[in-house]
Amino acid sequence: MEQQVDTLVIGAGPAGLAVAACLKKRGASCIIVDRATEVGSSWRRHYDRLHLHSDRNRSALPYLSFPAGTPRYPSREQMIAYLDLYARHFELVPHFNEELRTVRPRNPGWIATTTARVYHARQVVVATGHNAVPYLPRWPGQERFGGRVLHSSEYRNGESFRGQRVLVVGLGNSGGEIAIDLHEHGARVAMSVRGPVNIIPREILGIPVLAISIALSRLPARFADALAAPLVRLTIGDITRLGFRKLPMGPFTQIKARTRIPLIDIGTVKLVREGHIAVLGDIREMGEGDVTFEDGHSRDFDAIVAATGFRPRTDCFLELQSDIPDVEQPQRQPRPPGVGATKSGLHYCGFIVSPTGMLHDIGIEAQRVADEIMRLEHRPMV
Numbered sequence: 022m023e024q025q026v027d028t029l030v031i032g033a034g035p036a037g038l039a040v041a042a043c044l045k046k047r048g049a050s051c052i053i054v055d056r057a058t059e060v061g062s063s064w065r066r067h068y069d070r071l072h073l074h075s076d077r078n079r080s081a082l083p084y085l086s087f088p089a090g091t092p093r094y095p096s097r098e099q100m101i102a103y104l105d106l107y108a109r110h111f112e113l114v115p116h117f118n119e120e121l122r123t124v125r126p127r128n129p130g131w132i133a134t135t136t137a138r139v140y141h142a143r144q145v146v147v148a149t150g151h152n153a154v155p156y157l158p159r160w161p162g163q164e165r166f167g168g169r170v171l172h173s174s175e176y177r178n179g180e181s182f183r184g185q186r187v188l189v190v191g192l193g194n195s196g197g198e199i200a201i202d203l204h205e206h207g208a209r210v211a212m213s214v215r216g217p218v219n220i221i222p223r224e225i226l227g228i229p230v231l232a233i234s235i236a237l238s239r240l241p242a243r244f245a246d247a248l249a250a251p252l253v254r255l256t257i258g259d260i261t262r263l264g265f266r267k268l269p270m271g272p273f274t275q276i277k278a279r280t281r282i283p284l285i286d287i288g289t290v291k292l293v294r295e296g297h298i299a300v301l302g303d304i305r306e307m308g309e310g311d312v313t314f315e316d317g318h319s320r321d322f323d324a325i326v327a328a329t330g331f332r333p334r335t336d337c338f339l340e341l342q343s344d345i346p347d348v349e350q351p352q353r354q355p356r357p358p359g360v361g362a363t364k365s366g367l368h369y370c371g372f373i374v375s376p377t378g379m380l381h382d383i384g385i386e387a388q389r390v391a392d393e394i395m396r397l398e399h400r401p402m403v
Contacts, residue, residue, distance in 0.1 A: 246271025
């Protein structure tokens with residue numbers, strides 16, 4: 022039997038919860054499904070040391086602030102507690118242990134099949150997140166390497182790496198913080214940085230960088246980069262002296278052109294400057310206990326942590342048809358905030374990479390998606 026539902030929200034992370042809360046505020050009903058057993062499952066799997074790189078005032082979801090006493094940059098545990106609180110506050114009760122199999126159009130609406138049941142929904146919100154599936158590349162000779170090779174999603178803390186030589190691959194925000202954590206646990210750390218990068222501080226003169234980014238985001242990217250450049254140089258300095266290569270474009274242009282967030286530095290640069298973290302180039306190949314880099318020199322390592330990012334998860338369940346009008350194909354970058362809905366009732370939330378912060382953008386998107394759902398809700402389902 023098909024269960025009739027006005028709106029089906031796929032995912033019980035920040036984006037799915039925010040959309041559901043916004044719908045409830047507008048008097049609309051929805052059902053949330055998630056393959057996990059608790060809200061915010063991806064946050065529960067992150068490494069122990071994780072803190073938000075965006076401040077709490079610009080990271081809260083719609084209609085509910087972080088509890089009083091929460092520090093400016095909440096920890097992983099505080100973020101999990103906030104998501105639990107958010108679900109309780111809005112009385113959101115997702116259907117857990119329901120892994121989505123397929124979502125396909127039916128005129129009208131959509132048919133969504135999970136491991137537990139079949140839903141016939143007027144509208145569907147895909148909120149499975151931009152960082153849903155770990156991406157782990159293969160390197161030449163990797164099968165010969167005798168040490169541990171793990172993705173950052175498997176990393177918890179540096180205790181088991183104490184005294185070891187560890188290579189962190191990637192200079193994203195996870196890679197930068199994991200390198201700090203490894204050093205704090207007594208590992209000897211090096212970072213493999215594939216290409217030119219941008220590095221920005223978490224704060225500039227005591228002001229969260231996200232606040233500055235939001236203020237500058239309405240300007241053309243190159244103009245915003247030109248205004249921010251002196252402040253970045255003042256706080257970060259010349260990164261080329263530390264072994265990094267500088268991108269020929271600024272952070273705003275980088276995000277717009279490549280949908281990649283620069284490293285938001287919370288101490289990695291200081292450790293590099295002090296000689297505690299070595300900066301190496303791209304990996305050419307691996308041996309039994311060593312890694313050879315693009316410049317031809319080799320180093321011995323006991324373990325490798327691949328902070329190589331994630332991929333969205335939509336193409337494994339979305340079954341779209343070419344005759345359905347105005348449907349965004351899942352392999353493309355989803356629409357920017359405010360254009361998250363399609364005429365056919367398929368919506369995205371939580372996929373946009375921007376300089377104004379993922380959680381900040383989710384709050385804006387969720388309200389716009391909810392408004393669009395309310396507008397479309399008046400159509401009869403026949």
